[in-house]
Amino acid sequence: MRLSTVLVASSAILTASAKVDSLVSKRALQKRYLDAEGNYNITVVHTNDVHAHLDEWRAGRGTDCTAGNECIAGYARIKQKVSELRTSLQDPIFLNAGDEFQGTLFFTYYGGEKISYAINEVGYDAFTLGNHEFDKGQGELAAFLGNLTFPVVCANFKTNDTAMNAVNLKPYTIIDKHKLGIIGVITPSTKGTSSGAGPGTEFTDPIEAVQKAVDELHAQNITRIIALTHIGYDKDIELAQKTRGVDLIVGGHSHTLLGNFTNTMGEYPTIARNLDNEEVFVVTSYRWGEILGKISIAFDPSGKIVSYEGEPLRLTNTTAQDTQLKNEVAEWRQPFDAMSHEVVGSSAVVLDQSTCQYQECTLGNVITDAMYDYRKSAGGQVDAAFINAGGIRASISEGNVTRGDVLTSFPFMNAIVDLTWTGRQLLDIFEGIASKFSTLSHHETTSFVQVSKQIKFSWNANNTNQTRLITFEINGQQVDVNKNYTIVALDFMATGGDYFWAPRSDFATLDTLDVVLASYIQTHSPVNASIEGRIVNSTQTQQQLGSSAGTGSGNGVSSTRSISGIVAALMAVVGGLVSAL
Structure with missing residues (x-):
């Protein structure tokens, strides 16, 4: 198993005929919630590092679609696929590991306004901050976060910025019906990778922040715990190895391709072992909305994962799009479309x-x-x-x-x-x-x-x-x-x-x-x-x-x-x- 990462080209890695990765543990899932062995089943669906690719884009390039080329991804496809999963799965959890900002003219022209609308349309259950969320300063970020309709979690971010402190940013959130805690962390290198983090801002050690949050959750009898991270694949594995009590890490930041694709950088999920020698599952979903991660897991009564099924989904030109959101994105393009062409x-x-x-x-x-x-x-x-x-x-x-x-x-x-x-x-x-x-x-x-x-x-x-x-x-x-x-x-x-x-x-x-x-x-x-x-x-x-x-x-x-x-x-x-x- 390879435990490192690299940015790789979609054109060289992903093809329309690439197989879907489906890894099933010794005991396959039987149904959602309690299975025949008394294990509690949930499905986690996740994205990361979409980087303002609200519209579909040319495969292998990341630039605007052109006639005769494969056009993939886009939030209309993400929304449609998520809607289908909501119908086919019983109460799935949808997570976003950050870096929605920066990357296309949608962000250059609108800032976070249209991005917040699009991800609200998808309807995530939790979001953590990416380093590029700070690119236009904390005022812009605070306005963006204020428009979101779901919890934002980040346990290792501190600031004296008034606008950001007015946002209801928490170290973790609890999904009560699943008795599940979700802890967020961001890369400590944010000040060096985003120009807008600003003074009076601190990004602390993710390992320490996660362990502190885990301990607080355990004190509340929450033993099913997911870390939602924007620290990179290698750092996710290190986080797994240096903590106790985390079951699943859903990551972003390094744009790492996992699964059964050409030139993959690891298995989906990657399995590491924590300080107690227990398995921790690590997943991430590449970049720009091309891959929708999907992992079904079963917890035993103590809160440990005992079985899983992993299936990263590539959103190709054959993936259906949500018509309403597709049309809205097309409207948003109009003010800058002539210039961009x-x-x-x-x-x-x-x-x-x-x-x-x-x-x-x-x-x-x-x-x-x-x-x-x-x-x-x-x-x-x-x-x-x-x-x-x-x-x-x-x-x-x-x-x-x-x-x-x-x-x-x-x-x-x-x-x-x-x-x-x-x-x-x-x-x-x-x-x-x-x-x-x-x-x-x-x-x-x-x-x-x-x-x-x-x-x-x-x-x-x-x-x-x-x-x-x-x-x-x-x-x-x-x-x-x-x-x-x-x-x-x-x-x-x-x-x-x-x-x-x-x-x-x-x-x-x-x-x-x-x-x-x-x-x-x-x-x-x-x-x-x-x-x-x-x-x-x-x-x-x-x-x-x-x-x-x-x-x-x-x-x-x-x-x-x-x-x-x-x-x-x-x-x-x-x-x-x-x-x-």
Whole structure:
């Protein structure tokens, strides 16, 4: 069983003919509520990381549907499927593991207004916060939460924001008829992956928060307990292993594909063992509403799961849509539809986003080259460009490229900035990305990176932390640790986003990324990108970096640094995160 995660491409993973995963334990379920053996049966249906994909979208891309292509997902399909399950199952529970915000023009144009309407139409039983719910600040989030018609749970979030404290946010909720507790938690890295978390906000340790809530629930004689999390698949497994009393973890954040599909990252459910050596079931449902998770479980009288049946459902173009919600979504599109369909240029190839979180990707190459060219053409004295991979959100198809495609791929409205670093600092930055811990920010990094053609580096994940970066070159020369380099990056990164370094304020913001990319595509059409070896997965174990490197200073500049493709594909992305994961 693989216990790590990666963002993977829908086009490479899911096909219309992919089998549905159906895993049944030794004792199959016989009926809802009490079965012949006295076990209590319920079914949990769940979504996560829909990221404002209210409408159906093009399979394998995440961008708007186009004629002749498979269009999948969308809240009209989710609502229809949920309605069918309500009819066929006896009192199922519907859970949402967060990150409804950010990802399409529905959020860019409306904020949380239409999203709250759509998920109210589905009718969840509980919702937990995702990191991107904070992207427009806590005022916007408080308004969104105030419109919801079901409980919102988050046990590890504290704030002094007046609007958020007025929202009825609880650490857990209890579904009385099932004597079932649902505890919510969010990733502690939210401040580094969302620009709007703001001061006076704290995200505490999820493990401690969950255990505290479990103990409180047990004191109320609630022994059936679900953790509804937005911390990522690997962290869900860690949560299971380091707590007592949690039966099922329904997760989000890492966009992990589980089940019987091509290139799956684990079983649905994944089974871990807690501190008492008891089984804990972990499930998550990929991203953008493509998968509807569904797991039926039976609790024995003590509250332990003794049997289960798992069935993640892919919402394909053959899945029926709720007519009313489909029509409403079409109406919501109208104010921005003309702009989103404006053609800015063309691409001769698919500009792929699916591998950006663990290796070089073609869309990463194009966007970083666009950032570099933008500054050079304006007279900037810059050496290279790089971007957090979590900021790259969807692939762009071959053929005409629209403004909507650009905004869907880069929805955050991040601005271009110039930052000057010494060569030694650059080595530290990229070592931190390779090792997933930065000695500059003193924090786990939460995204991979993509680089312009002026940079080439290699890395090896089999090496120990802080010794993974193998080689690092700028303009064909090994980096000089004593030289200054000016790098084009994003304001999000500059202020500490994804924890590549400590927050900086010595920069000026320029044009936004969507403007820069649209202009680049217009000038270079048809774009013809390929994998060029900018980022190399190495097997080397040691390499001296930098013309003056040798002693190091806790930054690993005199040792190895790199990440192999196979191991890197097991990274717990946040990435997805975005800066998003």
